[in-house]
Amino acid sequence: MVKIAPSMLSADFARLQEEIKNIELSGADLLHIDIMDGHFVPNLTFGAPVIKSLRKHTALPFDVHLMVTNPADYVKAFADIGTEYFTFHAEATPHMHRLVQEIKSYGMKAGVSLNPSTPVAMLEDIAADLDMILIMSVNPGFGGQSFIPHAVRKIKKAKALFDYYENSNGVVEVDGGVNLETAPLVREAGADILVAGSAVFGAPDRAEMIRSLRG
Numbered sequence: 001m002v003k004i005a006p007s008m009l010s011a012d013f014a015r016l017q018e019e020i021k022n023i024e025l026s027g028a029d030l031l032h033i034d035i036m037d038g039h040f041v042p043n044l045t046f047g048a049p050v051i052k053s054l055r056k057h058t059a060l061p062f063d064v065h066l067m068v069t070n071p072a073d074y075v076k077a078f079a080d081i082g083t084e085y086f087t088f089h090a091e092a093t094p095h096m097h098r099l100v101q102e103i104k105s106y107g108m109k110a111g112v113s114l115n116p117s118t119p120v121a122m123l124e125d126i127a128a129d130l131d132m133i134l135i136m137s138v139n140p141g142f143g144g145q146s147f148i149p150h151a152v153r154k155i156k157k158a159k160a161l162f163d164y165y166e167n168s169n170g171v172v173e174v175d176g177g178v179n180l181e182t183a184p185l186v187r188e189a190g191a192d193i194l195v196a197g198s199a200v201f202g203a204p205d206r207a208e209m210i211r212s213l214r215g
């Protein structure tokens, strides 16, 4: 069964505590948290202090997606908060191996995210150490964009890469434009976690939407 990670980016920021409780009660598996710095992507969201203030209001695992130019600067802050997955972008650092080891040394799971133009092959020599590959199915920076179809092929490649390493527990997550139309495609391709922002937060019945996305 795939897991659903609603993206907080589509929540009502003036009512975050309520929104997150609502998502938890609606059956979400993880809370996807998009951190943007205005450099790696042309948008700003929230930082560690805001996320820290939410930790006591939900038992949902935090799935933190960092769209920042210096991800290493935030490892300790998110570890201290209590973060399950710390995912940075492959395009943001020439030192993926070092950063993955650091994330794990704090007891977090390490994920690497790939922009639509970055090939899965870039992760060949780090996949054995990864807990997650996040395939971006939109260009990062904004919610509510349309799904880029070639992400389906990349999900299959990421799955195959983890399968090659027999002892790997790595999961493949897909993020961007996931809705009732595209969810079956990414489930079929083997995605383990579906991020959905606008589809879940914009739904009249969020619990029903989460169930339908799971298939």
Ligand SMILES: O=C(CO)[C@@H](O)[C@H](O)COP(=O)(O)O
Binding pocket: 007, 009, 010, 032, 034, 065, 067, 138, 139, 140, 141, 142, 143, 144, 145, 175, 176, 177, 178, 195, 196, 197, 198, 199
């Ligand atoms: O990381 C990002 C965008 O950069 C995502 O997590 C979006 O927040 C997903 O939003 P939808 O495409 O599902 O509306």
Ligand SMILES: [Co+2]
Binding pocket: 007, 032, 033, 034, 065, 175, 195
């Ligand atoms: Co995201």
